[in-house]
Amino acid sequence: EPEVTQTPSHQVTQMGQEVILRCVPISNHLYFYWYRQILGQKVEFLVSFYNNEISEKSEIFDDQFSVERPDGSNFTLKIRSTKLEDSAMYFCASRGGTDHKAYEQYFGPGTRLTVT
Amino acid sequence: AQSVAQPEDQVNVAEGNPLTVKCTYSVSGNPYLFWYVQYPNRGLQFLLKYITGDNLVKGSYGFEAEFNKSQTSFHLKKPSALVSDSALYFCAVMLYTGGFKTIFGAGTRLFVKA
Numbered sequence: 001e002p003e004v005t006q007t008p009s010h011q012v013t014q015m016g017q018e019v020i021l022r023c024v025p026i027s028n029h030l031y032f033y034w035y036r037q038i039l040g041q042k043v044e045f046l047v048s049f050y051n052n053e054i055s056e057k058s059e060i061f062d063d064q065f066s067v068e069r070p071d072g073s074n075f076t077l078k079i080r081s082t083k084l085e086d087s088a089m090y091f092c093a094s095r096g097g098t099d100h101k102a103y104e105q106y107f108g109p110g111t112r113l114t115v116t
Numbered sequence: 117a118q119s120v121a122q123p124e125d126q127v128n129v130a131e132g133n134p135l136t137v138k139c140t141y142s143v144s145g146n147p148y149l150f151w152y153v154q155y156p157n158r159g160l161q162f163l164l165k166y167i168t169g170d171n172l173v174k175g176s177y178g179f180e181a182e183f184n185k186s187q188t189s190f191h192l193k194k195p196s197a198l199v200s201d202s203a204l205y206f207c208a209v210m211l212y213t214g215g216f217k218t219i220f221g222a223g224t225r226l227f228v229k230a
Binding site for chain 2: 004031033035041042043044045048050054055056058091093103104105106107108109110
C-alpha cells in the first residue's frame with residue numbers, strides 16, 4: 001500500500017539554524033499539508049499546498065516558514081531561523097482529488113525536531 | 117472561532133465493553149468530519165469520515181461514528197473494545213476557507229484494560 005514518507009525521523013539543530021524537513025507524498029495525490037504536534041498537545045495545521053502554491057496557512061506559518069515542491073515528488077518544509085518553541089513533531093500529509101475518498105489524508109510517520 | 121472539542125482527555129474501558137469517544141465541533145457551513153488514531157511514535161491513521169449522506173458511518177477496525185447535526189457532534193463508537201484499540205484518538209474537521217485546512221481536537225487517550 002502506498003505511504004507517505006518523511007526524512008529525517010529525528011533532527012537536532014541549534015537555535016537560529018535553518019532546517020529542511022522532507023516528505024515524499026503518495027505519487028498521485030494533489031494536496032499536501034504540514035502539521036505540527038508539540039509533545040503532548042494537539043495536532044496543529046500549518047499549511048496546505050495545491051497546484052504548486054500555498055492554498056491556506058495558519059497564523060503559526062509566519063515568515064520563518066516556507067514550503068516547496070521542488071521536483072514533483074518531494075515536498076519540503078523549511079524553517080529559516082529555528083527557535084526553541086519550534087521543537088515538535090512535524091507531520092506531512094497528502095490526499096487525492098475531490099471525490100469522497102480523496103478527502104482522506106494520509107500522514108507520514110513524522111520528523112521529530114529538537115531545537116537546542 | 118472554529119473549533120473542535122474532545123471533552124475527555126482519557127477514556128478507560130474494559131475489553132469487550134462498548135466504547136464511546138466524544139467529539140463536538142463549532143464551525144460555520146457544512147464540515148467534513150474525521151476520526152484519526154495515533155499509536156505511539158507513529159503518524160496519524162485515518163479511521164473514518166463523514167462527508168454527506170447516512171449519519172452513521174462505519175470505518176476501520178470495527179469503529180463507527182454518528183453525525184448529529186443538531187448537537188454538532190460526531191462521537192466515535194465501537195461495540196466491543198479490544199486491548200489493541202488503546203491509542204490516542206483525534207477528531208478533526210476539514211474546512212474550505214479558500215483552501216482546505218483541517219482543525220484537530222486535542223485528542224482523547226483510550227485505555228482498554230484486559
